[in-house]
Amino acid sequence: MEPVFAAxxxxxxAVGIYLMLSKHVVRILLGVVIFGNAVNLLIFTAGRILREVAAIIPEGADTPVGPISNPLPQALILTAIVISFSFFAFLLVLAYRAYQEIGTxxxxxxRVAEPAGEPLPPIGY
Known part of the structure; x- marks a missing residue:
């Protein structure tokens, strides 16, 4: 199962990097989201996919009774999902506002620093 997740x-x-190399802001944002999901899946796969029980220690025991799953990758992924969603929401609002101002x-x-119809700045003073 892990080779499938690795692929x-x-x-x-690959898809995330391809989309981030685009010239359109919406595609760049989608590339950032897919790239973040790739990182989350990488952390999940690196934490080993096990079909074990949750890491709950029964009452009266000091350590788990049998093999348990590792909760750390799951906690890291949950935190990363929250952070990446807020980052995406911020970038989406920023891109929408830029589209409202510039129109593309x-x-x-x-390139608002170099408008097409304006004369060039002076070369020297």
């Missing part, structure tokens, strides 16, 4: 992680990374989501068209 899926590689596919997610193309990164080449967002």
């Amino acid at each position: 899926l992680v590689g596919l997610f990374f 989501d193309d990164t080449d068209g967002m």
